[in-house]
Amino acid sequence: MLNFQADSNLSADTWRPPFSQSALKLEKDERWSGFPEVLDLLRFDGQVRQTHDASLFRRRRLRAGQSALRMGQPFDGLYVVRLGSLKTWMTHGDGGEHVVAFPMKGDLLGSDGICQGKYLSEVVALTDCDLIRIPSEKLFVPDCGCNDLERVAYWAISREIVQEQSAYALTYSPKSEVRVAHFLCIQSERFAAMGYSPSRFILPMTRRDIGNYLNVTLETVSRAFSALRRLGIIAVDRREIRIFSHEALRSYGS
């Protein structure tokens, strides 16, 4: 029986939805983040002139289900995810909705709002979230452009492009099972990049969201999970995923 039982204990580094109990209260007084924390969250590896920048950025907390950004809303800044998982989606003109990303800790929100001065996608919190707001006033300083923050922000935006291209390439596979396997690989890598276990994590999104993201139906996602489970590559229990062979998952279908 490969299926992972929900009642067994999760290890300390297993990712789980944050603030599920009352973690929010524990840091009630920490409502600001500094520039170094932003750099750390973004995993910025370049050089900045003044690491002693004393700028403080206001945090914004969201309950699961709340909107972080609304489509059409005027651009008022970028957000860095400090904690939590979100879902970015666009309406497809004719009413159809399409999930385009699942932002997590360290990801940037709102970068699509710069060019038209308004956000062009909707971002909703899947779990309780903690965001750091980088207001447009600090981004676009007209008097002096000598601004480390601006440089870092644009570096992060370039990274967004890469991530989107990767995500786009994700949907390029003839078979849905391969797409799902690849999706799990990417999720695993992202959890690893955040410092959590790459072999055991809880997906914050529904099967329907995954299917929408991968352009298959939720039933197909479920069947793909079951197929991978039968092969002994993963274990599935609701939204909890355990990966037994990253190699098999990565090379699945090729």
Place this chain on the structure above:
Amino acid sequence: MLNFQADSNLSADTWRPPFSQSALKLEKDERWSGFPEVLDLLRFDGQVRQTHDASLFRRRRLRAGQSALRMGQPFDGLYVVRLGSLKTWMTHGDGGEHVVAFPMKGDLLGSDGICQGKYLSEVVALTDCDLIRIPSEKLFVPDCGCNDLERVAYWAISREIVQEQSAYALTYSPKSEVRVAHFLCIQSERFAAMGYSPSRFILPMTRRDIGNYLNVTLETVSRAFSALRRLGIIAVDRREIRIFSHEALRSYGS
């Protein structure tokens, strides 16, 4: 018989692959572009401090089939397409390739190279092309960040994000015919944005490229074209497309 005959004359504003005869020779001496031309190409609608910026940017010409950017190559700047059509693709790890964009006049190339210092996708010219190089020296000036160019570049990068999201949403449709119809809509709009006819143009890419881009086989693309032709919505002759009803094309499948 709706099928458009190849031997009939194309109107002046119908887009056709540039430099097909000897247009290159005509502007042999124009090897530089100024800042205003870059702004115009990018269709930048914001404010810049000094429109009298005398910066000149070197152009780079490519023959059809030549690479504009190679994956892994160190980042040395961004490029703005002045003329021509290109194809951006990524290798998918296991050898599979995926077309992620079809850049055209006014589009930005190389924005995925900033965050890791090397280009992460391959860009190849589908037609003869003329690019404007914006070197990284001019983009990242360490001594004084009061740089309009940098601001415009990042604005354009934000637009890239939006375009990619739209392209990603493109693949979200249950049926392949809908995807192909939507693809033609987008192409039409892009030709219109460049000042060409939205109702009559020549696709620069093969059916295989389109299929790869939309994640269907080339036969399915061909069948979708034929289906739309039989409905009287479009006419197809090789790579030349005529659109008889933009409305029908846009709302197809919904």
Place this chain on the structure above:
DNA sequence: CGAACAGTTGAGACATGTCAATTAAAGTGG
């Protein structure tokens, strides 16, 4: 406790992929 939702699984319909044949166009070399 009942309602709503998330998820799994099955059966059948249908769309798309695969394989193959054909045509037209474009490039190649004598």
Place this chain on the structure above:
DNA sequence: CCACTTTAATTGACATGTCTCAACTGTTCG
């Protein structure tokens, strides 16, 4: 300039993968 090859594109027949519809279970939430 003409055979020759290669490539792009269309179309058909068939196999197969995915969607649709449906039933059922377990969980969550009021």
